[in-house]
Amino acid sequence: MKDTPGWASPGSAPSDGQEPGASRPADQPGAAQPADQPGHSPQDAPSQGPGSQWSKEQPPPGQWSAPTGPTGHGQTAPPPPPPGPGWGAQPPAGPGGYGGYGPPPGSGGFGAPGAYGAWGTGWGGPPPAAKPGVIPLRPLGVGEILDGAVSTMRTYWRTVLGISLTVAVLTEIVAILVQGFALNDTAGADAFNDPSATLSELTRAMGDAFLGSGVIFLISLVGTITATALLTTVTSRAVLGKPVTIGEAWRDARPQVLKLFGLIFLLLLITFGVVLVGTLPGILVAVGGNSEAGAALAILGGLGAGVVAVWLMVRFSLASPALMLEKQGIVKSMSRSAKLVRGSWWRIFGIQLLAMIIANIVAMIVVIPFTLFAAALNGGFTVFLNGGGDLGWSFLIVSGIGSVIGSMITFPITAGVTVLLYIDRRIRREALDLDLARAAGVQGYGTATTGS
Template identity: 50%
Template sequence: MNDSPGWASPGSAPSDGHDDNASVPRPSEPADGSGAGSKWSKEQPPVGQWSPSTAPGPGHVPPSAPVPGWGGPGRQGGWGQPPAAKPGVIPLRPLGVGEILDGAVSTLRAHWRTILGVTITVSVITQFCDILVQRYLVPAPPQANPDASPAEALDDAVESLQTSLIGLGPTLLIALVGTLVTTALLTIVVSRSVLGRPVTLGEAWAEARPRLPQLLGLTLLLPMISAGIMAVGLIPGALIGGAAGAALIGLGGIAAVCVVFWLMIRFSLASPALMLERQGVVAAMRRSAKLVQGAWWRVFGVLALTLLLTLLVSMIIAIPFTFAAFAAEGEGLSGLMSGKAPEFGRTFLIISGIGAVIASSITYPIQSGVTVLLYVDQRIRREALDLELARSAGLPGYGPASPGHDPTRS
């Protein structure tokens, strides 16, 4: 390994064209290089021309006979592979989609005190601030007038949209701060759970706090890039106007959305790279692009499945609280069924906020866990990070770890 920060040498082979782990003995190779791997003959038969021996030698095992310790019950992976080391919540080998999701849930179960301490605290604070904003800062939406003229109805719709946008700004800002802190702390917790090491809330905060400014910069930069791309796609059509401008807006908008979508998946691993490798903002984005390269569809599939599952969980939790909030507020469910615009009073906001806190406490750890484990999986596939993790976990057969080295720290 080189002296770059992180779990393993960032940018190392095979993605760089060389393998820094080539000099590191695998568990089946002697450390002094005296094994069979160092004694291959320079003159090998042509490919495809190997022939079996006509007579079995001493110790020959028939092909049908089971080899002790290989391919038996409890094995993992392909034929003849021993079980992968598993010091923490995941086995140290390339992961499947189910194993990534299971690792995120296992992290929540193994470190539930720390994780719930993070998510509940952040969710309660953000929901309390959001309730104050919605109650005292955001003006109430105008009531629809069924006898209004088309011009008056249009004015009411514009006013309602303005009110919604005014309330959306503080809400997004509060959500941004909450997501920032939660992502930083949960990234540290998940990285420790990979090694099977406990971590307290104080330890996670002490390690994540120095990286918060860089994580804030990354969190702000990605939406700014998206907004810039959307502006480039929409402004030319808006300037032209007319039917041609409308068509150009449609085509430019579709193209801009596709580019933004592609970039967001490409940079989806920038947050764990920034936190765990002590990268800068731009360096973390480059690192994410490098890890996602050649695996864009796989990363997209895992993240899309995670988003779908978390949305379902959030809906299952939020719907009962929403109905309870409507039932406890004003005219109750009868007012909702009549189509009358509800007045979001204090009771409604408190009850719905409780549901949001519970949903966030479950979905935030799963989303963060999947992102971090997907980052770990890509590094295992590209850079043999499993060897570094096994050494750091103190597993036998992988060589001693560097004195004082912790792959979760720089």
């Protein structure tokens, strides 16, 4: 390298375009020999002339530094440039630095705090997602889905609890009247408690018990469907941060309510059909005379059919919000649910199971004290030992109050989780968050994403 201050080899000085380390001829004027050259003493060295490159006083061995004094042309070499900003600059040494190159105390890492390009300070990741309502407009976690359902109930409690209370009261009144007048038969309980009861009597009692349970289940199902239809609208508005009254929710949901009833009954029919197909071979074997083998085969078939039924129910679990929010038909909403659930069956199953467990635990905390109090008013715990016969109006009314309160809790949680799962799946698969942001009036949301 030529004429480059700071990078000369020790013991030489570049000048006049010669390579460092090349000596001049002995007869050239101004040529000099180093003072420590063998065969010469310091006194034999010629005097320093204007063109001399050697000083009488040399630094001790091992401590050579770049020349900073007069050069061979009588000029002063400029000092090396200061380190500029950027990645090449070394931070000043401070206590605790590794080898003298560590950052000063309190700097928090390489680079100036807040400067882009500094490690761990400037690049903070993407900006947070917009949250106009109860959830952020991005793919949701399990906690965010549960929190969104609870936040909807807490933020719009007048509408949510109003819908839940109205549906639960009407449903429970019908259930109490049916149990009190049509299903409050003691004959079945007497047959179950009579050791000498004939097979026909036990069969009739069992049939009556199944009939009563089926009627109460259908009444509860009607109330659940109605509450789900209305609360779906409330939750979808809560995602946008827009409140809705009970009347507005009903006007929005009314055109789809009959289709929702058809959807639920079709799903129940599919479930019972699968269970029947699984248990039918065992029933036929038992009717043929081999009761033990028939019972074992029916149990195995029922277990397998139960697994298939659960798989189908989860696969079609998002059909209800698809029908209500997309205004789809029954079959189309089922196909939409199957498409959205595909690839995420276990996640949806786990979240819905967790929500159901939480809702039922909270409801049981409320219902059990009312049930125990109702049993105490109706003669103690004999009401449970008698197989449910002769319940009494006091028991039905008090336990019905507890059921109403429990339904006010379970309806919003289960419906809200289902709707938020549907929205989460559409955000992940179809970028629904962009449409939701536009509907909520969020300015400029998704511009950078769509433009990149």
